[in-house]
Amino acid sequence: MSDSEEDSQDKQLKIVVIGDGASGKTSLATRFAQEAFGKQYKQTIGLDFFLKRIALPGNLNVTLQVWDIGGQTIGGKMLDKYIYGAQGVLLVYDITNYQSFENLEDWYSMVKKANEESDVQPVVLLVGNKIDLEHMRTVKADKHQRFSQENNLISQFVSAKSGDSVFLAFQRVAAEILGVKLNKAEIEQSQHVVKADIVNYSQEPVARTVNPQRSSMCLVQ
């Protein structure tokens, strides 16, 4: 295989998104992969998948497999298996919900437990979501910084609603995994607030269920 053929084959990275129910994990994945946001809350039962191809500096194309894991899986038997083998983890809380921040200890323990036997540990990004609701913030920024420093995590504040820094969050994780350095211009470009239409979900009160045939596997470029 020639160098150029080899270069044209994308690397795939498994990125899991975990954190309390309603902290905004599905909204972040949807914003990232589909550039859309839905106001209505639909609990994720089990997990959902998204795929998105991004370009990193140096003409490096990489496909992110985003595993959006339902908040209710915390006590369940499957969580270990979902997290296992992830190269990147987004540890998400809602800045207006203190409990969602406190529960990060448990979520982070699950990440460590799922990977205790592997040599390579995933890159973990601490994500404070809903910064469009700054006026309702209950988790002070210094608490966020302390948690990230104590656990040696990279960190990012985002808003799935406005799109603020969502692409940057995923891009930073991918860059960190692959040892690619993002320069200031690339970071500023990825911070942009995305303006997009609100998605109108159907009104059925039925929660999504895990069903591999119906799983929302989508590729957006």
Ligand SMILES: Nc1nc2c(ncn2[C@@H]2O[C@H](COP(=O)(O)OP(=O)(O)OP(=O)(O)O)[C@@H](O)[C@H]2O)c(=O)[nH]1
């Ligand atoms: N204002 C605001 N609302 C948000 C934001 N992100 C998510 N939401 C809202 O928060 C609610 C929960 O969002 P989801 O993305 O479904 O939360 P989740 O973490 O996937 O929840 P589970 O499926 O239960 O694990 C929804 O009503 C979203 O519209 C945000 O950045 N800002």
